Amino acid sequence: MSPVVTVERRRRHTLYFLEWAAAQRPVHLDTDIDMTRVQAHRATAREDGRRYSVVSYLLYAAGRVLDRHPEANAAMAPGWPGPLRRPRTVRFDGVTAKLALDRPVEGERTVLSALVPGLESATLSEIQERVDRYRGEQAAELLEFKGVRLLSRLPVPLGRAAFAAALRDPRRRAGVFGTVSVSSLGHRSVDGFHSAGGTAVTLCAGRVVDRAVVRDGVVVPAPVMRLGLTFDHRVIDGAAAADVLSDLHDTMEAFDDSTAGTRAPGPGPDARGADRDLRPVGGLEQSTR
Template identity: 35%
Template sequence: MKPSEEKPAIIALPKARRHTYYFLNYADEFKSVYLDTEIDMSEVKRRRDKLKLSGHRISYIVFLIEAISRVIRLYPEANSSVKHGMIPQMAVYHRIAAKFTLDKTMDGRRFVMSGIIPDSDQMPLEGMQKMIEYYRDTEADEITEFANVRKLQSMPLWLGRWIYRLAMGNLSRRAKLQGTFTITSLGHRPIQAFYPIISNTLCFGVGAIEDKPVVMAGQIAIRPMMKLSLAFDHRAIDGALAADILTEVKKVLEFASESDEASTQGEEVTPVGAST
């Protein structure tokens, strides 16, 4: 038999892929719409370099979580989640929790896992950085917070899928499992735009930071630009509100206050359209 005529190897879905499989099946329920904008990251780079000089190494994703969390405080109706069913329900959460994604390895296979930063609108940059480093640097089978995921991956597919949907169907539990917004990045690769699949009302996709020519005050300048996308659940909010949120995140990142070097607890930003 010629190699081209050989039958493919049919195997059970690897355990490392099962959590993603359950997530994607459940994500069909969400009705996503996508927006994007370009952000001048000069101010973030300045803050990052200044903190580095004082001994604090902060990743870009932490600055993004800080900015998004601050903005969501201004738009509490977006800190919500919708449950599909005969009688649809909606939860509006009083606390903000950031879900971030990262690559891990299990049984020699790469897979995507997520960590949760509770009260991300109140946690200092250094605290968020330590949490991300914990998830990043610890082996997947040693992370306590992944214990339930490991159990889910070990179950028969039909049972794991049922349990996943049951857990996500509880709106209170959903926030603990998925956060109240998600940020996911491919910025470590030369990917300019990333439009993620959502599991809550707001999900931000982060592209690479690249030096690009931009026009400023009629002059061409080279700036570190980054594409930030927003996928939002149209069942929960409308496009106008989503556009306001993305615009406000851009504003916070590009015009961060000098007094906000190490904490999200500084003065509030002003919502889009409000008088200053």
């Protein structure tokens, strides 16, 4: 007889999420990004004593891009499907990333999700400061992960119910899951991957490695990163997702260090259409390379 292995308490929140996310209808896209300008900026910054993670550039670009594509900065409203409920989407005013982290909890590797809010206007340095906050062996003890620690202590039926209750109010949705999910496995020999993070768009970054590219008809080596985009087909269609991925591709390849240190202007009066059903404002409420 095979031994029975119970799920560790530290992973229960992941299982609750996977049960909830099973309703998504994920479709996968990917592209290769020439990281020449990003890598050049990183090298220059290191000479000045500053360190920027590759994922911070992705977060920076994602904030600008999703602000330009509000239909992708969204999620399916709670309660669908249901016999008497019509499908609705929640569009968020701000861009908050849910960043997947591989961190030790009670001596065991665990996936934690950290929120990085305000990406539509944050500078690269502000984003890096937030990412740095989640580095280190003691990251799991931060106040942001109090909710995750509580879930691990509750009996499974109560934990599952508490997780579902946290998502019931659409106005709190961005404070639990963010509005876009971001994950990176580029610190290992991973070229590309896909996952579904519970948001309309999930971004998955592989490693940066020299590959052959064509410039002005000449094949030359360049640092290239594969970026996967998974979208929830219940929320947006393939053409819209392709527009988002193309915009991310172009934004990262054309990274401009002259604007990276400048906060983008705040949003003006809402002009994104009257078809918005719910408009919760994202915030940090919950609980790399």
